[in-house]
Amino acid sequence: MRSSMAKGFxxxxxxxxxxxxxxAAQKGVEDEVRKSQALLDRLLDRYKGQPVSTVKPVLLSEWRRSGGSMTDAEATDWATLISQGTRIELRL
Structure with missing residues (x-):
């Protein structure tokens, strides 16, 4: 298959x-899931047992730093799970 975009190209x-x-796209997605899972596991190790009010701002900051976004409600839910010591498991 050929596509001509401009003369001479x-x-x-x-x-x-x-x-x-x-x-290639699948590999990229899998790499991002692995990185995000590692981030969530680190947060769980460090912040389980801590109040949600402590976990949530750290979660949001770290998630955004890694290029992610989440709603306030999602951040509250995830921070609650981390605070309770529940592992968040990302799946494809």
Whole structure:
């Protein structure tokens, strides 16, 4: 498959290119899930037993620093689980 974007510029797509892109995207998602899981596990180790009011701002700060976002309600729910010593398990 060929696509011509501009005069003198051509992109060639090899057979199976869609599969290659999906495979690369899947790996990227899996890497992000691993990093996020490690972050949540670190927070659990450090903050279990601490009040939600202590856990929540740290959770939000660390989550945002890693490029994530969550609603206030999600942050409260997750901070509550961490405070209670419950492991949050991310799945694909």
């Amino acid at each position: 051509e992109i060639k797509f090899n057979k199976g290119w869609e599969k290659d892109i999906l495979k």
